[in-house]
Amino acid sequence: MISPAEQRRVVLALCVTQLTGWGILYYAYPVMLAAVAADTGWSTSTAFGAFSVGLLASAVAAPRVGRLLDRVGPRAVMGWGSVLGAVSLLGVAAAPNLFWFVMAWAVVGLAQAAVLYAPAFAALTRWCGSSRVAAITTVTLAGGLAGTVFAPLTALLLRHLSWQGTTVALAVILAVVTIPLHALALTPAWPGAARSPGQVTHDAAGEDDRTVEKAAxxxxxxxxxxxxxxxxxxxxxxxxxxxxxxxxxxxxxxxxxxxxxxxxxxxxxxxxxxxxxxxxxxxxxxxxxxxxxxxxxxxxxxxxxxxxxxxxxxxxxxxxxxxxxxxxxxxxxxxxxxxxxxxxxxxxxxxxxxxxxxxxxxxxxxxxxxxxxxxxxxxxxxxxxxxxxxxxxxxxxxxxxxxxxxxxxxxxxxxxxxxx
Known part of the structure; x- marks a missing residue:
């Protein structure tokens, strides 16, 4: 459990990143759906199906992301997840055909698994101890406002940009907001992340590695x-x-x-x-x-x-x-x-x-x-x-x-x- 000041910093950062992550990686696309279908000629169900592929990829990736999070902590997982989210959205915007569009959304799904509620809940559960319910509730309240904020923002962007340009703009917002916050705020020590097998180089390295391996x-x-x-x-x-x-x-x-x-x-x-x-x-x-x-x-x-x-x-x-x-x-x-x-x-x-x-x-x-x-x-x-x-x-x-x-x-x- 971390200090109250660190808890407040982590909770505030995750409120902002969850609002932004959910708004851009989940709620924005349904607003763009009609524009995507009209521009590409794909049916609405086909265009929406690509988004569903991303959600399924998120579900498949969730257990592996959880195991990785136990080992290295939320800073690395959510930080690199934010990078992946921004890059994958650029892939969505640049997709030349339906196949690559669906593949790009599958990568977006991997990013969702790394940056949305599940890793945030893990961080708050480990760091906030008996205060975790209040912390998780606060973060979900912020996440619950994501559609309220980003649905109209996405609609406003669509007035002035194509759906591809809107997606690029949202990717930039995701990167600018979430990457620094995950890197700078999710810094408290993480149990189990300090050392993994192979990291010890002193005389007792073999014994220490065996201890770590047994624990793992x-x-x-x-x-x-x-x-x-x-x-x-x-x-x-x-x-x-x-x-x-x-x-x-x-x-x-x-x-x-x-x-x-x-x-x-x-x-x-x-x-x-x-x-x-x-x-x-x-x-x-x-x-x-x-x-x-x-x-x-x-x-x-x-x-x-x-x-x-x-x-x-x-x-x-x-x-x-x-x-x-x-x-x-x-x-x-x-x-x-x-x-x-x-x-x-x-x-x-x-x-x-x-x-x-x-x-x-x-x-x-x-x-x-x-x-x-x-x-x-x-x-x-x-x-x-x-x-x-x-x-x-x-x-x-x-x-x-x-x-x-x-x-x-x-x-x-x-x-x-x-x-x-």
């Missing part, structure tokens, strides 16, 4: 044992099912409401209130985390989200009930991010946190990628968005129930479920 092998065995345990499997299933249910429902709220006869503008306003609910949920999470252990907290929040989706499926009036249920679903979705961020440390502590959290990031990222189109496809398959919302609520209920099986009993004197 012990950590790898711990990660394998933990990640293959039943509670961890329950955790992954919980994150995947509830992520798909909550993201699928909230991201398809406009077509769901218009199918029920609501005007598009009214539906869009209600959809916007989901974001307000997310902020409310994140503000309230620290108080909730101090009252319930991790499994009960997850079951309560995700069960509440399932009820909100079910209310939307059952009732189409009065309007205020629909609004309240939409905001409530947003509350659950906002807290979902924090549940995912603290799920590993609250159950298994901070040992090998980067590696374990990288694995836990995979189902959440896959759910985020699959939910928009997946829920829409589900609605087509079952014949209506109403029926699809019943099924999404059921998936979320199952995930909430699985949360109760994700608790870990202490063994050997080690506390594995943490109450803050």
């Amino acid at each position: 092998e012990s950590d790898r065995a711990y990660v394998r044992r933990t990640s293959h345990s039943r509670p961890f499997a329950f955790l992954l299933a919980m994150l995947g099912l509830t992520g798909f249910g909550l993201f699928g429902a909230t991201l398809n709220l406009i077509p769901f409401l218009t199918e029920r006869g609501m005007g598009h503008e009214t539906a869009a306003v209600i959809f916007g209130l989901v974001g307000v609910g997310q902020l409310f949920g994140r503000f309230g999470y620290p108080a909730l985390s101090g009252r319930l252990d991790a499994p009960a907290r997850a079951a309560l929040v995700l069960g509440f989200g399932a009820v909100m989706v079910l209310v939307l499926a059952v009732f189409d009036a009065p309007l205020m009930l629909v609004v309240a249920a939409s905001v409530g679903a947003g509350v659950a979705r906002g807290i979902y991010t924090l549940l995912q961020a603290t799920s590993v440390s609250d159950r298994w502590g901070t040992r090998s946190f980067g590696a374990l959290n990288g694995i836990a990031t995979v189902p959440a990222t896959v759910a985020m990628v699959a939910a928009p189109a997946g829920a829409a496809f589900l609605a087509e398959l079952v014949g209506s968005y109403t029926t699809a919302f019943y099924l999404l609520a059921a998936l979320t209920v199952v995930g909430a129930a699985l949360a109760l099986g994700s608790g870990v009993r202490p063994r050997g004197g080690q506390t594995l479920t943490v109450r803050l």
Whole structure:
């Protein structure tokens, strides 16, 4: 745990870099999507598919990035990730055809894995100790404003530049803002990063290297044992099912409401209130985390989200009930991010946190990628968005129930479920 002054510096830097990273690497492209399709002649689904490839690449890379982060720390991972993000965006802008465009987005996905929430959460978990929930909450509040800041900024750039020029401008902003902050602010000592095998050159080098290698092998065995345990499997299933249910429902709220006869503008306003609910949920999470252990907290929040989706499926009036249920679903979705961020440390502590959290990031990222189109496809398959919302609520209920099986009993004197 680092000093309060260092914590404030790290949190402030990560607030700025997460807002910028999410805004440029995630929220900006949907704003440019129509311009990309019109200029290239690709269909909207094809153009958006390249972006989805990047998100999938991020999910695939997350476990390896987590293991690397455990070894070298966030300064190197996030610093070079920022460099990769800027360079890969230049590749997107310069892509001569669809193949290279998709490949460039795959590299953007690698950068996302290195600079967005997962490595930031690992840094805050290690450095902030018992203050980690408040620190993570603060950073996610900043990240939650990324779309609010960068969607209109991207639209403004598109008025004066082509989509390629806009992408280049955003790459420059990403580099100028995030590379120096990651290099200058993420400087506290990182456990395990001081020495690796082969770095010692004095007389005891062989013995020291063997000690380091044994420790590394012990950590790898711990990660394998933990990640293959039943509670961890329950955790992954919980994150995947509830992520798909909550993201699928909230991201398809406009077509769901218009199918029920609501005007598009009214539906869009209600959809916007989901974001307000997310902020409310994140503000309230620290108080909730101090009252319930991790499994009960997850079951309560995700069960509440399932009820909100079910209310939307059952009732189409009065309007205020629909609004309240939409905001409530947003509350659950906002807290979902924090549940995912603290799920590993609250159950298994901070040992090998980067590696374990990288694995836990995979189902959440896959759910985020699959939910928009997946829920829409589900609605087509079952014949209506109403029926699809019943099924999404059921998936979320199952995930909430699985949360109760994700608790870990202490063994050997080690506390594995943490109450803050």
